[in-house]
Amino acid sequence: MPVRTLTIDGKPVSAVEGQTVLDAAQDAGITIPTLCHLDGVSDVGACRLCLVEVTGVSRLLPACVTKVTEGMEVRTESERLKRYRRMILELLFAERNHVCAVCVSNGRCELQNLAVAQGMDHVRFAYRFPPYEVDITHRMFGMDHNRCVLCSRCVRVCWFIEGAATKNVAGRGAGARIITDLSQPWGKSETCTSCGKCVQACPTGAKFHKGSTVAEMERDRSRLEFIVTAREKKQWIV
Amino acid sequence: MDLADLLEIKEKELRTRKPIRLRCCLAAGCMSSNGQAVKDSLDKAVQEAGLADEVEVRGVGCMRLCCEGPLVAVDPAGILYQKVAPEDAASIVAALKGGETQVSRGDLNHPFFTKQMSIVLENSGEIDPERIESYIAADGYQALNDALVEMEPKEVIDAILKSGLRGRGGAGYPTGLKWATVAKMQSPKKYVICNADEGDPGAFMDRSVLESDPHRLLEGMAIAAYAVGADQGFIYVRAEYPLAISRLQTAIKQAKQHGLLGSGVLEAAFTFNVEIRIGAGAFVCGEETALMASIEGERGTPRPRPPFPAERGLYASPTLINNVETFANVPSIVRKGAEWFAGIGTEKSKGTKVFALAGKITNTGLIEVPMGTSLRTIVEEMGAGAPDGNQVKAVQTGGPSGGCVPASELDTPVDYESLQQLGSIMGSGGMIVMDQTTNMVDVARFFMDFCMDESCGKCIPCRAGTVQLHALLDRILRRQATARDLGLLEELCDLVKHTSLCGLGQTAPNPVLSTLRFFRNEYLELLQPEIGAPAGPGNAPKPDANPTR
The missing domain is CATH 3.40.50.11540 (NADH-ubiquinone oxidoreductase 51kDa subunit)
Incomplete structure (x- = not known):
């Protein structure tokens, strides 16, 4: 396996060919903020939070889909990147109705954590307050579109880990939303296996176990990790 | 089919061509103003006049001067009839044989036609697009x-x-x-x-x-x-x-x-x-x-x-x-x-470019010009400027990804690099002319509305950023915005441009950035004083409040 040496924020890092900048950074203990990335499913480069600067490249590159190259110089913490990340988070908070105080994921929310980590303490954009519904037709799970950030992690685990292809994205632009089957109530779905992987994958309080109330929603990512490890490495950890 | 067969088709097509040919535009522009009926009535008029042996009526593609459609051209006389109605058919056919017709004629010696150079459009308006033989003959x-x-x-x-x-x-x-x-x-x-x-x-x-x-x-x-x-x-x-x-x-x-x-x-x-x-x-x-x-x-x-x-x-x-x-x-x-x-065009941009001239311009239609032709030639000579004696204020190129070139820069040659230097792009060839009645902030909002509606929603800067850009522009137009909003608008343009996933998002701020560059005053005129701050120089927006790197 050919080895590539690069620097991330001035720190020498070794990686293997084919690894992404994000993987290499994580291996070296360097944190790059992510939202749409989820270990085990393919990356889409959609949230733009993992954008990094690479010497010699005028564009910013998403670390999750950019492969390492020999001698690459990566910067993850410039003032410009920090400003962009804060602004992207501001846009997300203004987009739907993210009210932490009444959210099942309060305290365990990736969006909330990102805002804290990136120092996003206020929103300068006009809140959109879109009228979104909550789908609690499913026996075990609920979907609150007000809290969805459209990262599509639920869609990808549903398609590529469970293989049920129940979840999808419909509409476009600001009107895009996660749907079940052909935009039916979740409880009416004939393809949903009720595996709950989408609930485990959700970064915010958009997908939740029914019955959990404010700050009670805990996710168990080890369930996803178990399946991915079993499939990719043929190891069954108990 | 080989070369010999191709040449045979060509030869036959040219041999059976009739001495007088009426070309009727049957592209969408003329069709929408009854072009098909014009062609049908010309067909009928030729039959009735007993000229079917010498006159051929051919449906062709676009003859460029769309605003004057339906268009009918006469070969080999070199006449272009414009705004033809089905009722005009008999008099047009009669005019072939020395009769009179009141149908208005286009001036084929106008720069709109003479300054064109056809490569891509060489057969457009000449051949019948529905017959392969017609293309082979060309x-x-x-x-x-x-x-x-x-x-x-x-x-x-x-x-x-x-x-x-x-x-x-x-x-x-x-x-x-x-x-x-x-x-x-x-x-x-x-x-x-x-x-x-x-x-x-x-x-x-x-x-x-x-x-x-x-x-x-x-x-x-x-x-x-x-x-x-x-x-x-x-x-x-x-x-x-x-x-x-x-x-x-x-x-x-x-x-x-x-x-x-x-x-x-x-x-x-x-x-x-x-x-x-x-x-x-x-x-x-x-x-x-x-x-x-x-x-x-x-x-x-x-x-x-x-x-x-x-x-x-x-x-x-x-x-x-x-x-x-x-x-x-x-x-x-x-x-x-x-x-x-x-050998055609400029050093870095070769050949010709087709443009669709639209907006506040006298001659709306399609033109093909060598790269390097100046915008002034296109807009003022070929397009004959803005109608009703109005002044051309700006030319928008490149659609929602492009920008507005102000009238003062009309001497810019159209090539990829020159337009880019002005903060616009060549784009696919849409060219929208604006006169002094156009508000440039409104133009920016129009294009942002378009991008917001067309964003796919995958990446956040484009999906949510275009919505907020549109809201800020709307706020400015409603005279509710302050200098702080303008600063935020510019900061957001910078974000959307540099962090979006695809070209749509990356270029969506261009109409805003280019109007800010050349028509900043129109934005400033709409701003309100900051609440709690006295109106005056201290509250005026800084001209270089642009946070771009």
């Missing part, structure tokens, strides 16, 4: 024959490289380089795609080519397929172009019947099939990765590049994607030589 498919019989694929690519042809879809990537990359890929399957998802507001160049000369596109694609080693082509055309789709379907069928598509094209060991894919109305599907996803039946959203389509494109195979106008240049380059093409 030397059609001879370039394909030249390529297949006399040239190696590499020689074709070299010719395109040497010609200096650059992508006409907007970005101006060297076409030959793209072809060479796809040709180098080792793969049992490769694809050629024509991007005919023309969606910029006010742009109709590609539609006119498809409606007026569909075989030219097929020939260009076939030559490209031979050069890169592909055997399957797709034309991705938007559903809003039903006439273009129907003419393409006819053309594909005819080309297959004549052995110019399918297996053993022109009796050479070359197979090429073309299928049409109809877009469902998403502007973002003009972005190449979204377009390919759409062809595959997936949701039309872009994906990060690399890998580029040349490496991993449609169905994960190497894929060549060019736009309609790019392919339409190819037959002429192969037939007339790379040197000929490279």
Whole structure:
């Protein structure tokens, strides 16, 4: 396996060919903020939070889909990147109705954590307050579109880990939303296996176990990790 | 079908041509103002006058001066009748034989016509787009024959490289380089795609080519397929172009019947099939990765590049994607030589460019001019300026990805680099003229509204950023914004431009940035004093409050 040496924020890092900048950074203990990335499913480069600067490249590159190259110089913490990340988070908070105080994921929310980590303490954009519904037709799970950030992690685990292809994205632009089957109530779905992987994958309080109330929603990512490890490495950890 | 058969068809077509020919525009513009009825009544009038043996009425493609349609041209007399009504048919036919007609005539010596140079549009308005014989009579498919019989694929690519042809879809990537990359890929399957998802507001160049000369596109694609080693082509055309789709379907069928598509094209060991894919109305599907996803039946959203389509494109195979106008240049380059093409235009932008002139301009229509022609020539001479004695204020090029060039910069030559320096882009060729009655902030909001509506929603800066940009512009126009809002607008433009996933988002702020650059005063005039701060110099927005790096 050919080895590539690069620097991330001035720190020498070794990686293997084919690894992404994000993987290499994580291996070296360097944190790059992510939202749409989820270990085990393919990356889409959609949230733009993992954008990094690479010497010699005028564009910013998403670390999750950019492969390492020999001698690459990566910067993850410039003032410009920090400003962009804060602004992207501001846009997300203004987009739907993210009210932490009444959210099942309060305290365990990736969006909330990102805002804290990136120092996003206020929103300068006009809140959109879109009228979104909550789908609690499913026996075990609920979907609150007000809290969805459209990262599509639920869609990808549903398609590529469970293989049920129940979840999808419909509409476009600001009107895009996660749907079940052909935009039916979740409880009416004939393809949903009720595996709950989408609930485990959700970064915010958009997908939740029914019955959990404010700050009670805990996710168990080890369930996803178990399946991915079993499939990719043929190891069954108990 | 081989060269001899092609020449035989050509010879027969020219031999059976009648001495007097009436060309009726049957492209979408004239059709929408009753062009078909004009042609039908001309047909009838010719029959009634007993002139069927000497006069032929031919439906043709776009004759350029769309605002004066329906248009009828008379050969060989060299007359262009405009705004023809079906009732005028009898008098037009009578005028062929010395009679009188009151139908108004277009001035063919006007710069609108004389300053044009036709390569892509050479057959447009001349041939019948629904008859392959008509295209063959205009030397059609001879370039394909030249390529297949006399040239190696590499020689074709070299010719395109040497010609200096650059992508006409907007970005101006060297076409030959793209072809060479796809040709180098080792793969049992490769694809050629024509991007005919023309969606910029006010742009109709590609539609006119498809409606007026569909075989030219097929020939260009076939030559490209031979050069890169592909055997399957797709034309991705938007559903809003039903006439273009129907003419393409006819053309594909005819080309297959004549052995110019399918297996053993022109009796050479070359197979090429073309299928049409109809877009469902998403502007973002003009972005190449979204377009390919759409062809595959997936949701039309872009994906990060690399890998580029040349490496991993449609169905994960190497894929060549060019736009309609790019392919339409190819037959002429192969037939007339790379040197000929490279002799036209400027140092870095070769050949001609087709523009759709629209907006506040006297002569609305289609023009094809050599690269390097000044905007002033196009707008003031050819387009005859703004109507009703108004002054041209700005020219918008490049659609929602482009910008507004102010009247003071009209001497700019149209080429890729010059327009880019002005914060606009060449784009696919939409050119919208604005006069002094146009509010530039409103223009920016219009384009932002478009981008907001057309954003696919995949990446956050474009999905949520365009919404907020639109809201800020709206706030400014409602006179509710302050200098702080303008600062936020500029900061957000910077974010959306530099962090969006695909070209749609990356270029969405351009109309705002370019109007801010040249018409900043119009923004400042609409601003309100900051609440709690006294109006005055201290509260005025700083001219360089731009936080871009």
